Amino acid sequence: MMLITCPFCGARDENEFRCADEGHIIRPEPYTDVSAEQWADYLFYRDNPKGLIVERWHHQHGCGLWFNVVRDTVTHEIKAIYEMTEPKPDLEAL
């Protein structure tokens, strides 16, 4: 079991949350100039690193708000939690 600290509610059991994909995925624009390969990359391909990853999490059985989590995919240790409006932290410094 993971204990996740919602930036709005505090520490809660992981069962209250839903992980919803990698964070900071930028939609390619303008759509008229986006190739099929770029669009497929945006929709389907993720980095899946061994180590630190930024993920979007939703506190679906709590406040209902979204936030970002920096998690180690090997140990599941959470290195940082921050609001959606904050910039991506330097993963090398964590």
Ligand SMILES: [Zn+2]
């Ligand atoms: Zn919450």
